[in-house]
Amino acid sequence: MALNPADDAFAARLGALLPVGTLRPLSPRYATEPRGRFRAREGIVAAPASPAEVAAIVRACAAARVGIVPFGGGTGLVGGQILPDGPAPVILSTERLNRIRGVDGTEDALVAEAGATLAAVRAAAEQADRLFPLSLASEGSATIGGVLAANAGGTQVLRHGNARALCLGLEAVLADGSVWHGLTPLRKDNLGYDLRDLLIGAEGTLGIVTAASLRLFPRPARTATAWLALRDPAAALALLGRARAALGDGVTACELMARQGFDFVAETLPDIRQPMTPPPAWALLIEAGGPAGFDIDAALEAAVADAMAAGEVADGVIARSGAQRAAFWAAREAIPEANRRIGAIASHDIAVPLAALPGFIDRVAATVAAMGPFRLNVFGHAGDGNLHVNLFPPAGQGRAAFADRRAALTRAVHDLAHGMGGSVAAEHGVGRFKTGALARYADPAKLAAMRAVKAALDPLGILNPGAVLPPG
Ligand SMILES: Cc1cc2nc3c(=O)[nH]c(=O)nc-3n(C[C@H](O)[C@H](O)[C@H](O)COP(=O)(O)OP(=O)(O)OC[C@H]3O[C@@H](n4cnc5c(N)ncnc54)[C@H](O)[C@@H]3O)c2cc1C
DSSP: OOOBOOOHHHHHHHHHHSOTTSEEOOOHHHHBOTTSSOBOOOOEEEOOSSHHHHHHHHHHHHHHTBOEEEESSSOOSSSTTOOOSSSOOEEEEOTTOOOEEEEETTTTEEEEETTSBHHHHHHHHHHTTEEOOOOOTTTTTOBHHHHHHHTOOOTTHHHHOSGGGGEEEEEEEOTTSOEEEEOOOOSOOOSSSOHHHHHTTSTTSSOEEEEEEEEOEEOOSEEEEEEEEESSHHHHHHHHHHHHHHHGGGEEEEEEEEHHHHHHHHHHOTTSOOSSSSOOSEEEEEEEEEOTTSOHHHHHHHHHHHHHHTTSEEEEEEOOSHHHHHHHHHHHHHHHHHHHHHOOSEEEEEEOOGGGHHHHHHHHHHHHHHHOSOEEEEEEEGGGTEEEEEEEOOTTOOGGGGGGGHHHHHHHHHHHHHHTTOBSOSSSOOTTTSHHHHHHHSOHHHHHHHHHHHHHHOTTOOBSTTSSSOOO
């Protein structure tokens, strides 16, 4: 069903419904995304300050058949927040919906509006002596609405799950402008279909999240963090097994990084202090949290010592202070920014079953090497089987010269992951970047059900047109 553009006449009608200052012109902030692959050319930006204003905007768009692109922090990596073509949409920014509505210590729950940044939510939880565990390098800008819409993962999934697992309830505006009041602190509620789980991960195509009720956890009294030089990627899994045997589900993070990433950091971010110089071929950052009275450092050290005796770990440093721990994480989190500065030809966000992870790394290296002199940077949340596989031009050359190879490289990486029982969209979602991959790799019954859900909940197709579902 064709949509209409948000033209001047529509802008005037919409402006009359909303407080002065709610509408703004399209500026670069709302038109670009971190990887520079998508650019919005036109659209009206609306920044509502209440769920009622969001509902008014959605009703007006439904009546006029104008598309709406929800926009949080703009840090999404698959272009879901940017509409590059088609009729001009309303870009609905949640930046003024940014209050922490409350923290409830009895329920261990926090209610935040969609535009609150992840960092603000983490800080509010900490102020209440609780932990909100979702943690991403983009957390200073990424919003609660955005991380739920993307079902973001990050570094703590091993222990606490994706964003979905941390959400108890939602408040959202549906495509007809009705408001769903689902901000419950309940852990148990089986009264009908779970609309919350449908909206989480829907990337703004089924509803607009205006607030969320989030799970809080006790803050670990003690944290142990180690930076290790590994024999090979298989050693990461062996070490994870040893750490879990010693620490149970206290293991919160297990990040695998190839040397290429550290070379890029040294080249582009020389102020970042690297935990080991020269960097090892494979490094692992492993972290665990535990209660007071349990010597977590000793338990992690014992697991590492066993791994060294078995030849899995060649060298290791245990953080002796908060500052050293922060330095380890700064080195890990510098890798995406260093990648961005070098300029990837193609970036991939895959997951494979844990047992397949070492074999996948070997096979992807061989496959890419056979396709040309590309530099390969593999890093990610190995404890979840989630790896970022990013391909770069040879040293001294720009990525533009290899643009025509991008599709073939991506196809090769995705075919490999899919063929090994993996996912080609592990944590960043589909957006507009992977609609083709969804069409190629999704189970046909699932794809048909997704289309039916979209048609039922957004019959006019106004919510984030062109995102997630391939044209069908
Ligand atoms: C440096 C960096 C590191 C990152 N690291 C990770 C990582 O470790 N793990 C990970 O999973 N991701 C990571 N990401 C990507 C991550 O998905 C985003 O940071 C975050 O989830 C998106 O939040 P946002 O507020 O910026 O959303 P946006 O980019 O604004 O939007 C993302 C999607 O959500 C939709 N959306 C936004 N707000 C709403 C709303 N209120 N209701 C409905 N739909 C909405 C948009 O339309 C779009 O489809 C990283 C990104 C960067 C730049």
